[in-house]
Amino acid sequence: MNHMFRKLSVTVTQQASALNQSLCRSAPSIQHPAWCCAPGNERQYKGTPTHGIGRWKYLLPKQAPKKKKDRNQTKQILSATDTAHGTLNVKVSGYDMTVVEHYSQYIHNLCNRLGIDVAESYALPTKSTEVMLVQDQGNKTYVDAVLKTHQRVVQLSSLNASLCPVFVDVLLKNQPEGVQLSVKEHTEADFQARFKARPELEGLLAQISQ
Amino acid sequence: MAAPCRKMASRSFSQLLYCFNRTAVGSVGCRRFSVTPVGRARPQAGPAVERATSPWTLMAAVCLQRLPVISADESPIEQRFKQMMQQMELEKSVLSDHELRLLEDADRMSRKQAGDYDSDEEEGHGDQEIMLGQDLEDTWEQRLKNFQPAPRVRADVDKDLTSVQRCLADSLVLLAEQQVGAEKLWLLPQAAWQEGETLRQTAERALGSVTAADLKATFLGNAPCGVYKYKLPKAARTESSVGTKVFFFKAVLADSAPAKAPNTALLWVKKSEVQKYLKPAYAMKVDRFILSL
Numbered sequence: 001m002n003h004m005f006r007k008l009s010v011t012v013t014q015q016a017s018a019l020n021q022s023l024c025r026s027a028p029s030i031q032h033p034a035w036c037c038a039p040g041n042e043r044q045y046k047g048t049p050t051h052g053i054g055r056w057k058y059l060l061p062k063q064a065p066k067k068k069k070d071r072n073q074t075k076q077i078l079s080a081t082d083t084a085h086g087t088l089n090v091k092v093s094g095y096d097m098t099v100v101e102h103y104s105q106y107i108h109n110l111c112n113r114l115g116i117d118v119a120e121s122y123a124l125p126t127k128s129t130e131v132m133l134v135q136d137q138g139n140k141t142y143v144d145a146v147l148k149t150h151q152r153v154v155q156l157s158s159l160n161a162s163l164c165p166v167f168v169d170v171l172l173k174n175q176p177e178g179v180q181l182s183v184k185e186h187t188e189a190d191f192q193a194r195f196k197a198r199p200e201l202e203g204l205l206a207q208i209s210q
Numbered sequence: 211m212a213a214p215c216r217k218m219a220s221r222s223f224s225q226l227l228y229c230f231n232r233t234a235v236g237s238v239g240c241r242r243f244s245v246t247p248v249g250r251a252r253p254q255a256g257p258a259v260e261r262a263t264s265p266w267t268l269m270a271a272v273c274l275q276r277l278p279v280i281s282a283d284e285s286p287i288e289q290r291f292k293q294m295m296q297q298m299e300l301e302k303s304v305l306s307d308h309e310l311r312l313l314e315d316a317d318r319m320s321r322k323q324a325g326d327y328d329s330d331e332e333e334g335h336g337d338q339e340i341m342l343g344q345d346l347e348d349t350w351e352q353r354l355k356n357f358q359p360a361p362r363v364r365a366d367v368d369k370d371l372t373s374v375q376r377c378l379a380d381s382l383v384l385l386a387e388q389q390v391g392a393e394k395l396w397l398l399p400q401a402a403w404q405e406g407e408t409l410r411q412t413a414e415r416a417l418g419s420v421t422a423a424d425l426k427a428t429f430l431g432n433a434p435c436g437v438y439k440y441k442l443p444k445a446a447r448t449e450s451s452v453g454t455k456v457f458f459f460k461a462v463l464a465d466s467a468p469a470k471a472p473n474t475a476l477l478w479v480k481k482s483e484v485q486k487y488l489k490p491a492y493a494m495k496v497d498r499f500i501l502s503l
Binding site: 161162164165166168169170172173174175176177 | 275277278280281381430431432433435459460462501503
């Protein structure tokens with residue numbers, strides 16, 4: 001009995017080794033697995049396989065770096081077309097600063113609501129006026145009061161022609177007392193008037209031109 | 211639409227600049243305006259446009275408004291809120307120069323009246339010792355008493371519908387009695403459109419024909435703000451005239467006291483009174499663009 005089992009097991013093992021040999025002979029045609037092909041110094045992952053999984057900024061298009069000089073003259077002065085006015089300056093001026101500022105804020109908010117593009121909203125320098133009265137008993141004038149005129153400008157980049165009468169009508173109906181409203185076109189001279197005069201530069205330029 | 215709209219699109223804009231003043235000092239009745247026209251561009255001679263003959267007669271009308279001169283009276287809630295805000299601001303505020311001066315003067319007076327007063331120790335405030343803060347206040351009080359402000363509401367002028375000075379707190383619209391077809395109707399001054407002019411020029415002409423020539427009005431824009439159209443009764447309709455379309459243009463009165471032309475009857479009415487004078491269909495369209503703010 002035993003010697004029969006032994007014969008069976010021997011035959012089984014013989015068959016297995018024969019199979020193995022056949023397998024091994026066909027093995028050289030199979031490629032090596034991928035990870036063996038990569039060079040030894042570059043690993044596909046650092047620490048964990050999900051390293052850098054949330055990266056997205058490299059997908060965005062490249063932006064040119066912002067230059068500081070552009071800030072002063074980025075706005076183009078638009079000219080009028082057939083259906084729209086060009087760049088307009090809505091200037092609000094008066095003696096009472098709170099009223100003037102609130103009215104200019106009202107204008108700005110109204111433009112935002114009506115969909116009118118506001119290019120800029122700035123303040124011009126305050127002008128002081130001295131009121132001098134002649135004294136009752138003599139010819140000497142004395143300073144009676146100092147009146148300060150505050151000015152605020154809301155610059156609109158373009159105003160649709162059909163919207164213009166409605167817009168100006170609303171501004172006029174809501175104009176407070178003691179406040180002057182002026183709607184004018186924006187010119188290069190207006191823009192240059194905001195800058196401070198540089199006397200030493202002008203003096204040097206005059207010397208060069210002489 | 212017929213010719214005029216196309217014309218308006220093809221002509222370049224005339225830019226008018228507005229300057230509106232609203233000051234207490236100045237002529238009563240209107241705000242002062244300054245209008246500087248900037249280069250009214252010449253209309254381009256476009257190619258010969260074929261006139262599509264439309265059966266509608268075109269007219270342009272002007273909605274001339276006199277803006278409010280004084281601010282409206284406040285409602286009770288507004289008055290109470292205003293008082294509360296003034297009190298809060300007063301409590302939070304800092305002393306002004308004049309108030310500091312009053313305090314210094316009072317301090318100096320009390321020091322002078324004390325027993326051991328040495329005038330050499332005082333700092334030099336020459337002017338302030340001659341004219342005390344209190345004296346300044348007295349002179350100001352005197353000047354305020356001499357000032358007589360004009361009355362805000364004058365009942366007799368308010369009732370006169372033809373006066374432009376009535377109801378200074380509201381905005382008024384000009385109405386004229388004009389002949390339309392067979393009858394005389396109250397409506398916004400209008401004129402028929404003629405060849406070769408823009409609708410805005412027609413509206414200006416309408417205003418000039420109804421009022422005196424020296425009336426200064428600032429038109430608010432080149433685009434109309436409203437339209438009213440009506441068809442003629444079936445009996446009067448022909449091939450070439452089905453009805454009329456009226457385009458309204460907004461303008462604001464720039465001068466204080468316009469002299470009215472004697473031939474037409476004029477009225478200055480508030481928005482609430484406009485319903486009484488205009489026909490219902492017309493009034494419905496006109497109501498939409500008159501702002502009562």
